[in-house]
Amino acid sequence: MTGRNTDEPHRASTPLELLFDLTFVVGFGQVAAQTARVLADGHALPALEGFLFGMLAVCWAWVNFSWFSSAFDTDDWFFRVTTMVQMVGVLVLSLGLPALFTSLAHGTGIDNTVMVAGYVIMRIAMVAQWLRAAAQDPTKRRIALSYALTIVIAQLGWVGLLFVHSLVVLIPSIVVVFVIEALGPLFAERKDDGTPWHARHIAERYGLLTIIALGEGVVGTIASVSAVVQLAGWSSEAVLIVAAGTGLTFGLWWIYFTVPSAEVLHRHRGRALGWGYLHIPLFASITAVGAGLQVAALVIEGRSKVGSVGAVSIVAGAVLLFVLALFAIYTYLVRAVDAFHGVLLVIVLALLALAIALASVGVSMGVCLAVVTLAPIAVVVGYETVGYRHDEAVLARVTR
Helix, strand or coil, X not given: CCCCCCCCCCCCCCHHHHHHHHHHHHHHHHHHHHHHHXXXXXXXXXXXXXXXXXXXHHHHHHHHHHHHHHXXXXXXXXXXXHHHHHHHHHXXXXXXXXXXXXXXXXXXXXXXXXXXXHHHHXXXXXXXXXXXXXXXXXXXXXXXXXXXXXXXXXXXXXXXXXXXXXXXXXXXXXXXXXXXXXXXXXHHCCCCCCCCCCHHHHHHHHHHHHHHHHHHHHHHHHHHHHHHHXXXXXXXXXXXXXXXXXXXXXXXXXXXXXXXXXXXXXXXXXXXXXXXXXXXXXXXXXXXXXXXXXXXXHHHCCCCCCCHHHHHHHHHHHHHHHHHHXXXXXXXXXXXXXXXXXXXXXXXXXXXXXXXXXXXXXXXXXXXXXXXXXXXXXXXXXXXHHHXXXXXXXXXXXXX
């Protein structure tokens, strides 16, 4: 297990990596569904707390493996078996999400016992992989041992928090452990020129997880349409929701892949960690879109304490967060602020505000969601008419 060539041609995601990613369909799905359930019951703050905790846990579980795999993937029997063990851990983590949300909604503290068990399973396999890399690649031994040590310390912290029942102590302690998790790669990558991850490969990996997260938009759309059809059969409202949900998912997909991540990361490897961390709010925003659409379905069915305005606001807020996160990723990568993004952001804000205003005066859910869909479409139109010229100039400057 020696580091792979960072300039390896035609490096793409392996079938094993794609299989590993499938387990995160369950993770994203559980976070979206549980957030929608708790929101619909009228528990806004617990829903937000569970959403943030769940998204950080799910995203970090994926990050740990994916960067290691980009640098040290051998695809031999040991690598495959330890990857399978991590997949089991992800599924256990996902099974623990309902208990987390329920405990927060009932005000009984934070029940993350099953989630921590999932992390223990994943971390045993992950530490084994880092120790193998340390033993077999002398040039990266210090880095590998740093990663292994940080993972062990963080995991001991999570296990220790199971015995803390005071929220006054628990919440800041959770923040501390998350900080340890985030700072581990930052310190490790400063040693011996960092791990030999592949820029185009890692950009593809993040793109694929983005697509998996976008699947929650499809799930939410199906839920909303099913609610309409069950109440009144197929109608113009049902067709409008189908078009809006699909268009929203497609629009978010389109604008994500306008960012030239692979090209910039290949030239500027030092920008990778910030780029990767900025994806966490982006993944969260996509999952929140799915949660919002599921809340909309519960509103249509009359099973939600959140009304139409609340449901539309959730979807609109998630779309706004996505656009802000994407613009932040672009700005961080190219180290320049594009004034045109400001124009697009004003248009996006206006459309999202219009959707919420329409919901507040009783306009149908389908129409309101269609207006929300216009926000990413406006960014698409802006890119295809003006923005791509900016990108060509910026890319030429950044990669020369």
